[in-house]
Amino acid sequence: MDFGRSADEQAFADEVRAFLRAHPPESFPADGTDAGYGSGAHSRAFLRALGERGWLSLSWPREYGGQAQPMAYRLLLLEELAAAGAPFGPLPGCLQVADSIIQHGSDTLRREILPQVARGEATFWQGYSEPGAGSDLLALETRARLEGEQWILDGRKIWSSHAGVATYGTVLARTDPASTRRRGLTMLMVDNRLPGMDVRPIRSLTGEVYHYEVFMDSVRVPRDWVMGKPGEGFAQLLHGLDTDRFWGRFYKAPFLERILALLVEYANTTPRDGGVLADDASVRRRLAQAATDIAALRALFRRAAWLIERELPATGPVSAAKLMADELGQRVLSLGMELLGPYGVLRAGSRWVRLRGEIQHQYQTSWGHTLAGGTSEIQRTTIAVRALDLPAEPRVRG
Amino acid sequence: MDLALSPAQQLLQQSARTLLPRRCPPERVQALALDPRGFDADLWKEIATLGWPGLLIAPQQGGSGGTVGDAVVLAEELGHACVPSPFIGSAIIATTALSAAGGRRAAALLPRLALGERLCALAVLEEAGRLAPDAMALRVEAPGRLTGRKLFVADAHAATDVIVLGRGAAGPTAVLLPMDRGGIEAHPLESMTGDKLFELTFRDVETGPDDVLGEPGAGFTLLAPAYRLGALARSAEMVGSAQRVLDLCLSHARVRRQGGRPIGGYQAVQHACADMFRDVESARWLVWETAWKLEAGRPDAHAAVATAKVYAADAALRVARRGHQVMGAIGYCEEHPLHLLHKRILAASLDAGDAALHLDTVARSIGLRDKSKGPLLKS
Numbered sequence: 172m173d174f175g176r177s178a179d180e181q182a183f184a185d186e187v188r189a190f191l192r193a194h195p196p197e198s199f200p201a202d203g204t205d206a207g208y209g210s211g212a213h214s215r216a217f218l219r220a221l222g223e224r225g226w227l228s229l230s231w232p233r234e235y236g237g238q239a240q241p242m243a244y245r246l247l248l249l250e251e252l253a254a255a256g257a258p259f260g261p262l263p264g265c266l267q268v269a270d271s272i273i274q275h276g277s278d279t280l281r282r283e284i285l286p287q288v289a290r291g292e293a294t295f296w297q298g299y300s301e302p303g304a305g306s307d308l309l310a311l312e313t314r315a316r317l318e319g320e321q322w323i324l325d326g327r328k329i330w331s332s333h334a335g336v337a338t339y340g341t342v343l344a345r346t347d348p349a350s351t352r353r354r355g356l357t358m359l360m361v362d363n364r365l366p367g368m369d370v371r372p373i374r375s376l377t378g379e380v381y382h383y384e385v386f387m388d389s390v391r392v393p394r395d396w397v398m399g400k401p402g403e404g405f406a407q408l409l410h411g412l413d414t415d416r417f418w419g420r421f422y423k424a425p426f427l428e429r430i431l432a433l434l435v436e437y438a439n440t441t442p443r444d445g446g447v448l449a450d451d452a453s454v455r456r457r458l459a460q461a462a463t464d465i466a467a468l469r470a471l472f473r474r475a476a477w478l479i480e481r482e483l484p485a486t487g488p489v490s491a492a493k494l495m496a497d498e499l500g501q502r503v504l505s506l507g508m509e510l511l512g513p514y515g516v517l518r519a520g521s522r523w524v525r526l527r528g529e530i531q532h533q534y535q536t537s538w539g540h541t542l543a544g545g546t547s548e549i550q551r552t553t554i555a556v557r558a559l560d561l562p563a564e565p566r567v568r569g
Numbered sequence: 570m571d572l573a574l575s576p577a578q579q580l581l582q583q584s585a586r587t588l589l590p591r592r593c594p595p596e597r598v599q600a601l602a603l604d605p606r607g608f609d610a611d612l613w614k615e616i617a618t619l620g621w622p623g624l625l626i627a628p629q630q631g632g633s634g635g636t637v638g639d640a641v642v643l644a645e646e647l648g649h650a651c652v653p654s655p656f657i658g659s660a661i662i663a664t665t666a667l668s669a670a671g672g673r674r675a676a677a678l679l680p681r682l683a684l685g686e687r688l689c690a691l692a693v694l695e696e697a698g699r700l701a702p703d704a705m706a707l708r709v710e711a712p713g714r715l716t717g718r719k720l721f722v723a724d725a726h727a728a729t730d731v732i733v734l735g736r737g738a739a740g741p742t743a744v745l746l747p748m749d750r751g752g753i754e755a756h757p758l759e760s761m762t763g764d765k766l767f768e769l770t771f772r773d774v775e776t777g778p779d780d781v782l783g784e785p786g787a788g789f790t791l792l793a794p795a796y797r798l799g800a801l802a803r804s805a806e807m808v809g810s811a812q813r814v815l816d817l818c819l820s821h822a823r824v825r826r827q828g829g830r831p832i833g834g835y836q837a838v839q840h841a842c843a844d845m846f847r848d849v850e851s852a853r854w855l856v857w858e859t860a861w862k863l864e865a866g867r868p869d870a871h872a873a874v875a876t877a878k879v880y881a882a883d884a885a886l887r888v889a890r891r892g893h894q895v896m897g898a899i900g901y902c903e904e905h906p907l908h909l910l911h912k913r914i915l916a917a918s919l920d921a922g923d924a925a926l927h928l929d930t931v932a933r934s935i936g937l938r939d940k941s942k943g944p945l946l947k948s
Contacts, residue, residue: 172638173571174861243570435936449937459931463880466873470854471847477572491847548836554846555839559819562834 174473180243187226187251194220196257203260203336204379207500207536208419209253209426213260213333218291227265228289235273235285242480246421253422256429261294261333263418268295268341271411272360277395280360284339296334298342298361298385299408301327306549308343309352309405313387315344315359317401322346322359322392324367327384330543334383335370338363342387343404356404360396361387377535412545413485416493417475419544423496424469427503430533431461433526434507454510461503468495487558494550497540504534572857578642584619585646593652595906601653602763602909608727613654617685622660625798626668631680637798641860644802645853648809648917651909653763655688655724657802662921663689663732665795666743670783674745678730690728690748692719692769693792700796700922702741702789707771709735709742711781715752715774723920725755725767732782732792733771739786744776751775762916763909797874799921801859804874804881807917808853810910811885814892815845817907821896832895841891848884855880872934875927882918889914 176184196211199220203213221227229244231237245266252259269288272280287293304311313326324344334340340361347355363370367390372380399407435458438449448454471492478485507530508515519528541547555561574582592612601607616622624639626632640661647656664682667675667689681687697704698721707717719733725748734743746753752774755767783791819842822833832838859877862870889911893900900907918924933939 172573172575172857172861174858175570175865431935439936439938447938450940455932455937455939456925456928458935458937459928460879460883462931462935463876463883463928466858466876467851467855467880467884470858471851473570473858474572474850474854477570487846488850491843491850494843495847495851548840551840551843552836554843555833559839559842559846561819561822561839561842562831564834564836564839565830 176243176247180247183244184247184251187248188255190224191251191255191257196255199258201258203333204375204377204381205258205260205532205536206332206381206539207533208540209422210249210260210263211252211256211258213294213336214258215291215294215336217258218262218265218294220291221259221262222289222291225289227262227291228269228285230266231269231273231285231289235281236289242476246476249418249422250425253425254429261337263422264295264297264332265293267411267415267418268339270414271341271398271407275399275407275410276360277397279393279395280398284360287338293339294333294337296331296337296340296383296385298328298331298334298340300330302329306546308408311343311345311356313342313344314348315346315357315392316348317346317394320394322357322394322396324359324361324387324390324392326387328387329384330373330382331385332381332383332543334363334385335372335380340385341398343408346401346404350402353405355402356408357401358398358404358407359392360398361390361392362396365390365392367391375539377532413489414479416544416550417472417479417485417489420493420496421472421476423500424465424472427461427465427468427500430503430507430530431458431465433529434458434510437510437526448510457506461499461506464499465503468492468499471495484558487554490545490550490553490558493544494547494554497537498547500533500540501537504530504537508534572854574642575638578639581639581642582646585643585650588615588619589646589650589652593650595651595909598651598653598763598906598909599904602912605757605759605765606726607653607763607765608724609654610727612652613685613688613727616654616656620683621656622664622685623683625661625664626679626683630668630676631683637801637860637864638857640798640802641805641856644805645809645812645856648806648811648913649813651810651813651906651913653765653913655690655727657799657806657920658691658723659688659728661802662792662795662799663691663730665798666732666782666792667745669794670743670745670791672782674779675782678745687729688724688727689745690722690725690731692722692725692731692733694721695719700926705735705741707733707735709733709737709744709776711737711742711744711776711778711785713776715744715771715776717771719769719771721758722755722767722769724765725769726757726765731769733769734788734792737785737788739784741788742785743782743788743791744780745782746774746776746780760916762912764916796921797871798863800878800927801856801863801874803917803921804852804856804859804877807881807885807914808849808856810914810917811845811849811852811888814888814907814910815842815849817910818842818845818892818895821899825897838895841895845888845891845895848888852877852881852884869934872930875922875930875934878922879924879927879931882914882924885914886918 199217201212205212228237315322315324346357367388369386373382441448475488514525517524623632624635752772758766859873
């Protein structure tokens, strides 16, 4: 087995690091919140800088302006960005949507949208969840009907990340009114600037806006702004689910390593009982324990990456890694809060704040991670039924 | 990155999966556990004909010169089948130390270990129960006489030779002694894991300069890499045992019906199994990543072994405890294999450095400042 990087891969990683040294992450203005997954804030300026280097289209086929590099390069890029705490917030989602457009999009979508993604200009929100369709996504009620060359889209989506600062949304809508559950759904690409779109912020418990509620009132979407075929939206969704979960989380391991390094530095330099906090055996042990958990998380994500790259069944490892990433994240940040003691609750900018207030912020965001992208309960059920071949729980009708 | 087994490793895995369940079914494991002198000499011979004891021995000394990864494959299969054997102690730890030591005695013993004719035990721990230089009091002088004792010596009843680590004039010193050297006695300890552990007493045991392994005073330096490999193998063994616990639970949950349907159809049970899967998979790939680091000679390999050992033990013990919950009362019976797996995991978690020892190494590797001196595995 070989967990290593090739010489070319290492050279690319070095190039990314050199770029980050020359362009420190804090020099890019943020236009959206850091949701704590490890991808940092939403910053178009940063995305554009990556786009200028051709890094947003690294793994696309050459015919779409890409460099046809293997998936390993995209992994390296995101890993290095996360380790540096760079503001690449929406990037993993953009790359996912771009992949879908390349594989399943119409020629119009490829022509219109891919170049914008490559330049760092287009970002996306996901229109899946609705007020009445959370873990039971198929209960969704958003509808679209074809009228001539346009879909007329009506409905309401919620918990859509960055929808207020993004350019397009991928919206799952029922297009066959007679259908139920997984049939008759279509994945539409919707331009935020279309008439009838109303994107309203939802303030999170951190005091910031990350999620939005999106109201769509007779929004006219061009007929070929469809991902996959009409009526096959569920297949689109399912196809992307494992990879969404993977690309939405795998940089959490380097992120948690960065957080752990902050805590280690804090323990080494914080006076305690005539020595420092790091002299306390229980502090040492708990930080070391966290390090072992993070190492295992990283290894599990590597396994998942390897399976995805080879297009092998990856549902079990991907869901397990997502589950582990989010629960471990809560534990690591909770440990951080404990080490900081009374200083832990101080916000960024407060007098006497420690570690720039990052721990309390990420601690709060971590509460939502075990809900977003499929709750931990959904992940466990997915692992049990789809990877471990246990019988599905019967659906309650009515 | 390539996370596939090599063709040779696939063959090794296949032969283990063919032999072990047939030759060492749970009833056999159970019988060996209940017998205070239990040791399956015939199984060891059979294992020897497959070349496993010589896996890590160089070809010119009668072995097959295998890799760290090969050892991980076998350790995982031994764990899955829950085979009680001196493989990790003798064929991994002692063998690695002997190979590194060189010299006439080691050169004479290694080919016979490869053939399975001889077995080598390790007498290192003392009353402190810690695998650390300052936890050893036994004086070793060669030439001289050895008087004192060692604890938790595994498989002393089956071993023909023993490596003894003690304090010499020049520092920690290892000697290789035949078990039938006058004055050595093995007194069984009664362990709930089914492992055969002994107190080894030495009374005026004669030692010569020829008995010294490696350089006098360099005993820790010699044994540390061997124990590191042993710690990784124990981690792989725990992964194998934990996988088996999960296999048993899944088979049970698919067929055991309560309330009109299989219990595996209830979320409470599904979620327990999902957690077990997460624990087994994450531990497995951490172990493999560590094996690669050792093979590639990466500078962080030492810390990686400590990390893997701590995590694998945590994860596998969680799986074992959760397994009891899924299996229900049947898993509490002596005749059911679950407790054997749980106990095998427990034994492995304590061998080749326990959590306290390895966490100390991890703590230093992540940059926590420390004034105390390092344990054995750090050197």
